[in-house]
Amino acid sequence: MASFIGGIHPVYNKITRKNKIEVTPLPKKVILPLQQHIGAPCESLVKEGDLVKVGQKIAESKGFVSAPIHASVSGKVLGIAKSPHPVLGECNSIIIESTGKIEWDESVKKRDNIENLTKDELKQIIKEAGIVGLGGAAFPTHVKLSPPQEKKIDTVILNGAECEPYLTCDHRLMLEQPEKIIKGFEIIIKILEPKQCYIGIEDNKENAIALFEEKLQDLNLQDKIKVVRLKTVYPQGAEKNLIYSIIKRKVPNAGGLPMDVGVVVQNVGTAKAIYDAIYDGKPLIERIVTVTGAVKEPKNLLVRLGTPVKDLIEFCQGYEGSTGKIISGGPMMGIAQYTDEIPIIKGSSGVLVQREEVIKEQERDCIRCGRCIDVCPMQLMPTMISQYAQKDDFDNANEYFALDCYECGCCSYVCPSKIPLVHYIKYAKAELMKRKKK
Amino acid sequence: MEKLTISTNPHIKDKDNVNKIMWFVVLALLPAAIAGIYFFKTKALLTIIVSVISAVLTELLIQKLTKKEITIKDGSAVLTGLLLALVLSPLVPWWTTMLGAIFAIAIGKMAFGGLGHNIFNPALAGRAFLVASWPALMTTWLLVDGTTGATPLGLLKLEGIKTAYNPLLIGSIGGCIGETSAIALLIGAAFLFYKKIITWEIPATYIGTVFIFALIFRQDPIFHILAGGLLIGAFFMATDYVTSPLTRNGKLIFGFGCGFLTIILRLFSGYPEGVMFSILLMNAATPLIDRYTKLKPFGYRKPAKEVKE
Numbered sequence: 183m184a185s186f187i188g189g190i191h192p193v194y195n196k197i198t199r200k201n202k203i204e205v206t207p208l209p210k211k212v213i214l215p216l217q218q219h220i221g222a223p224c225e226s227l228v229k230e231g232d233l234v235k236v237g238q239k240i241a242e243s244k245g246f247v248s249a250p251i252h253a254s255v256s257g258k259v260l261g262i263a264k265s266p267h268p269v270l271g272e273c274n275s276i277i278i279e280s281t282g283k284i285e286w287d288e289s290v291k292k293r294d295n296i297e298n299l300t301k302d303e304l305k306q307i308i309k310e311a312g313i314v315g316l317g318g319a320a321f322p323t324h325v326k327l328s329p330p331q332e333k334k335i336d337t338v339i340l341n342g343a344e345c346e347p348y349l350t351c352d353h354r355l356m357l358e359q360p361e362k363i364i365k366g367f368e369i370i371i372k373i374l375e376p377k378q379c380y381i382g383i384e385d386n387k388e389n390a391i392a393l394f395e396e397k398l399q400d401l402n403l404q405d406k407i408k409v410v411r412l413k414t415v416y417p418q419g420a421e422k423n424l425i426y427s428i429i430k431r432k433v434p435n436a437g438g439l440p441m442d443v444g445v446v447v448q449n450v451g452t453a454k455a456i457y458d459a460i461y462d463g464k465p466l467i468e469r470i471v472t473v474t475g476a477v478k479e480p481k482n483l484l485v486r487l488g489t490p491v492k493d494l495i496e497f498c499q500g501y502e503g504s505t506g507k508i509i510s511g512g513p514m515m516g517i518a519q520y521t522d523e524i525p526i527i528k529g530s531s532g533v534l535v536q537r538e539e540v541i542k543e544q545e546r547d548c549i550r551c552g553r554c555i556d557v558c559p560m561q562l563m564p565t566m567i568s569q570y571a572q573k574d575d576f577d578n579a580n581e582y583f584a585l586d587c588y589e590c591g592c593c594s595y596v597c598p599s600k601i602p603l604v605h606y607i608k609y610a611k612a613e614l615m616k617r618k619k620k
Numbered sequence: 621m622e623k624l625t626i627s628t629n630p631h632i633k634d635k636d637n638v639n640k641i642m643w644f645v646v647l648a649l650l651p652a653a654i655a656g657i658y659f660f661k662t663k664a665l666l667t668i669i670v671s672v673i674s675a676v677l678t679e680l681l682i683q684k685l686t687k688k689e690i691t692i693k694d695g696s697a698v699l700t701g702l703l704l705a706l707v708l709s710p711l712v713p714w715w716t717t718m719l720g721a722i723f724a725i726a727i728g729k730m731a732f733g734g735l736g737h738n739i740f741n742p743a744l745a746g747r748a749f750l751v752a753s754w755p756a757l758m759t760t761w762l763l764v765d766g767t768t769g770a771t772p773l774g775l776l777k778l779e780g781i782k783t784a785y786n787p788l789l790i791g792s793i794g795g796c797i798g799e800t801s802a803i804a805l806l807i808g809a810a811f812l813f814y815k816k817i818i819t820w821e822i823p824a825t826y827i828g829t830v831f832i833f834a835l836i837f838r839q840d841p842i843f844h845i846l847a848g849g850l851l852i853g854a855f856f857m858a859t860d861y862v863t864s865p866l867t868r869n870g871k872l873i874f875g876f877g878c879g880f881l882t883i884i885l886r887l888f889s890g891y892p893e894g895v896m897f898s899i900l901l902m903n904a905a906t907p908l909i910d911r912y913t914k915l916k917p918f919g920y921r922k923p924a925k926e927v928k929e
Contacts, residue, residue: 187918192632347632422918432919507625513632520624536631546691547736549638551861561918563866586917591630598637599736605628 183385185413186423188559190592192416192514194386198350198474203358203482206497210280212254212488213265213525214240215273219314220321221247226276232259237465238287239310240276249312249322249528253278254467254486256285266524268510268517275525278488291463301373304460311459312466312528317341317352317419317449318511320529323456326446327373333441337429338376340367342383342390342450343412343419346512349532351470352450354482356383356390359454360397366453367407369460374446379407380428381450386414416514417590421447423559435560435586451531471526475509475535476502485526491533492522506538514591543600554593554603560586564593564603571610576617579610587611638735642695644815648808649702649856655804656797660710660762664797668705670714674721675701682730696735700724703743703856706798707849707896708750710762716754720746740903741863744896751896761794771795772847773892788846799849809855818859821871822878826854829879837887850882853895863903870906870913877902 217223222245234240234253241251257280267273293299299307309324329335340363344352356363371379383391391411398404410428412418421440422433424447431443440447451470458464467487471494474480478499485494491508495501509516510524512532526533554564563582570579584607593603656664679697683690692698701721708717724746732738738745751758763769771794772783787793791801799805812818827845834841844850858864858878865874878898885894 190634192634426918434921435917435919436921436923438919438921505624507627507631509631514630516629516631518624518626518629518631520626534631538625543633543637546638547734549641549736549861550864550866551641552866555866555915559918561915563915565866582914583917589629594628595630595632596634596636598634598641600633600637602628604630608628 183413184382184410184427185415185418186426186559188557188561188592189415189417189423190557190595191414192347192595194347194414196348196350196353196386198472198480198482199353201350201354201480201482203354203470203484206483206485206489206494208255208280208282208284209486209489209493211260211490212278212280212486213275213490214251214254214278214488215265215267215270215275215525215527216241216251217267217270217273218251218320218487218527218529219249220319221245221249221325224248224251226262228259228276230259230261233257234259234278235285235287237290237467239289239465247322247325249314249324250310250465251276252312252465252467253287254488255280256283257281266519266521268519268524268527268530289463290465293461293463296460299460304369304373307459308456310465311455313452313455313459314466314528315449316451316455316469316528316531318515318529318531320527323448323452326448327370329374329441329446334444335374335441335446336377336444337446338370338374338379339424339428339445339447340370340379340381340450340453341419341421341424341447342381342387342394343424344387345384345414345416345419346514346516346532347416348474348534349472349512350474351472351482351531353387353390355454355470356387356450357393360393362457363450363453364394364397364401364403364407365461366455366457367448369456370446370448370453371406376446378429380410381407382410382412382424382428384412384414384418416592417559420559420588420590422588435583466528469526469528469530471530472532473498474532476505476537477535478502487527488525490522491519491524491526494526494533495522495535501535503537505535507536509534509536514595515589545601546599548599548601551598553596553598557592557596559590559592560588562587564607565601567610568601568603568606571606576610576613580614584610585614638696639694641817642699644817645812645856646695646699646702648811648817649699649706649798651804651807652706652798652801652852653702655791655801656706656710659791659800660797663710663762666714667708667710667712667717667797668702670717671705671708671721672698672701674718675704675725678722678725679730682726688734691735694735697725700729700742700746704746706852707743707747707796709758709760709795710797711760711768712750712757716750716757720750723749736862738862739906740900741857741860744857744900744903747896748900763794769794771892772843773886776843776847777886777892782840782843783847785842785846788843796849799852802846802851805851805855809851812855812859818855819871821868822858822864822875823854825872825875826850826858826879826882829876830883833880833883837883839887844883844886848886848893849895853878853882853899857895858899858902863906865906865909865913867910867913867915870909873909873913874902874906877905
């Protein structure tokens, strides 16, 4: 079965896999950070007191690698203020008070004659809709769809691996809206004109694999788009690993991109967002979020961007027991938060609540078991990087390719000495990046 | 809202830890220890008890004196003590055993900075110390009938007599307490493989190399695998995490080196046995092997040459 070298088999705990996506009630207030993507931050187009409608563009950037932001509710702009941000800690955000009604902006209109749209028109719509990679990295989608001339794209992969434990948002979306995902994928295919197209799904989502095979048959697309059954192993859904699993190409290290090997990967949620933008004229104002772990009723939710996590927890009937950690994302790569006031942003795939940890295991010296090396999907030597990082020996950390680490967390997960390897590697990476900029 | 914990990802961890690994290895050695006690009776039992207690107490004392965290519960000192006892002749006096265990922990392990920092396998360091200090005591062997005599490798080297396979498999031969019964050792090794505590690289290349070179030198390869300390060495000593290389290629080189040195020492040195010194020599070579077997990352490409300005 299709897979890569390394990886781990954590307990998956996909407790919400059978929960239908529920629509979250309209929030009273949304917090929309001016930066929700990789690239240049946006500048606000509105000011305090302005009235906005759902889908109205409220922030934009002049940079190419950027994505505009749209109002997710209709209401009054309360102001632009520094607010908690799940990735950056804090960020300037537009705060909108909802009127309690859904009033769509005039720009949001269904489109006909999709066939007649040119590639550039399609890309422009995607760009204007503020779509970014919804798998978590939040890289602006139109940039990925505009590879430079010299990079010939011959393969497009739709990522439905969802390898993070606990998270089920992609799984549910695949089960509930397969047609929209496929239509969105066809738009991507139209833009990039690849020779081969794949949808990769881990084999712990058997029903999604079967459904996609069936839908592709119905649409007579089975020769064009192949469903690939992937081995369930974390981090199967990481771009570089996924590409290797499916077509055995290796994305070059030291900053290489999938397009260097002729590949573009898009998440299934992104394909659905592309469908919404092209067919319904809807910009990215909502996404699916798995709220799970120590909450009374774990759920898969359709959430308006900017909704505070606190509201979602409330909708899930509150915390279960005493809360130790709130994680934005999954347990392997998610970010621990200092407050539940953080909003859901474009890249938020999940909210995982953990109880207070009963036992905190003591970190001890490395016993050189080599497990971190065996599981590293980048074939790095985490223990060596970590040891050099602890001594502030960044030259040697670099010799062991610290910068090639994408922080999947496998090394820390398996370490029997409970060394927070990712923590030390991140530290080395931050220092090395600083040096590079000098 | 109460205070939330902030930490770097990942937020879940595997249940395995150092203590579990060490105690599992101790468990894996029990069949060999029981076989030793069965064949060599109270002498073996006494050696095991003295060795384990001396090792644990030495670690406790040193950690108390240096005001370090007490780690005797992690099982690593117990393991060192047990391993040392299993590679001693049942005729070694208790005080010799005690000195060996003290040396193993104090010099072999703690002097380097404790678990994870030692260069040599502590149990083998302890044994080497005893071999160098009391060579006669260390090479007097007990036979199952209660008399003293030579080990199968000694018999082969000095008198040209080859022991049959059956006694070698069961362990009814002269030798160290834990090395004589091949079956007991293989049961323990199977457990370690099952628990994924050891991997095939070192034992397979070690034993495979001995097999091939035995053939080359026109020796009986099966005999060389079953006799002496090869099995306990290949499965329980050479696989020691701390003192063997980190990467797969490193482990393959290490296993080959151990096997090659073992057969050379057995056939061409003054000693009938070569397992201990071969592993210790390869322990010393481990930092060097690690340096030359550094991994290249997935998708490695040679860095572009920097443009001169």
